[in-house]
Amino acid sequence: MLDFLASRFGVRTLIDVGCNSPETVYRARRKSIRAVGVSGDPQVARDCQVIIEHDYCRKPLFAGEFDLGWSVGFLEHIEDQFAPNILATFQGCRVVFVAGTDSAVERWAELLQQAGFTFDPDATEGARRRSTMEGGTTRTTGLVFRRGESLG
Numbered sequence: 001m002l003d004f005l006a007s008r009f010g011v012r013t014l015i016d017v018g019c020n021s022p023e024t025v026y027r028a029r030r031k032s033i034r035a036v037g038v039s040g041d042p043q044v045a046r047d048c049q050v051i052i053e054h055d056y057c058r059k060p061l062f063a064g065e066f067d068l069g070w071s072v073g074f075l076e077h078i079e080d081q082f083a084p085n086i087l088a089t090f091q092g093c094r095v096v097f098v099a100g101t102d103s104a105v106e107r108w109a110e111l112l113q114q115a116g117f118t119f120d121p122d123a124t125e126g127a128r129r130r131s132t133m134e135g136g137t138t139r140t141t142g143l144v145f146r147r148g149e150s151l152g
Contacts, residue, residue, distance in 0.1 A: 018074025
């Protein structure tokens with residue numbers, strides 16, 4: 001799926017928002033994508049050169065411009081009052097891929113669209129078809145959004 005998104009959108013940079021491990025970051029780097037993760041868990045972030053330690057419950061994070069924002073299995077843990085802090089990170093992303101519980105993805109789809117992102121049904125279908133992640137979350141709930149672009 002990462003190969004599909006990288007090819008479709010010319011991804012050269014990636015930020016993994018709410019990463020529980022640096023696995024996606026390392027996978028992206030093996031594909032010559034400059035990648036970094038963000039984790040509020042000190043055990044994950046400390047002593048890891050590719051993870052930014054940041055607590056979204058304390059403040060927003062604008063980490064720079066990225067071609068792809070990635071968040072899988074994290075957004076369902078975020079209370080509404082902290083959503084703007086994560087949206088600050090996504091605002092630096094040209095494309096955002098999210099996956100998680102049905103209710104979380106539905107809620108974040110609305111938040112992303114309110115923030116100026118456009119749902120991309122074709123890219124969503126393509127990403128879902130190419131998902132190889134265990135558990136099937138990305139295959140069943142993964143959604144792709146593009147910042148500030150009209151698809152119609």
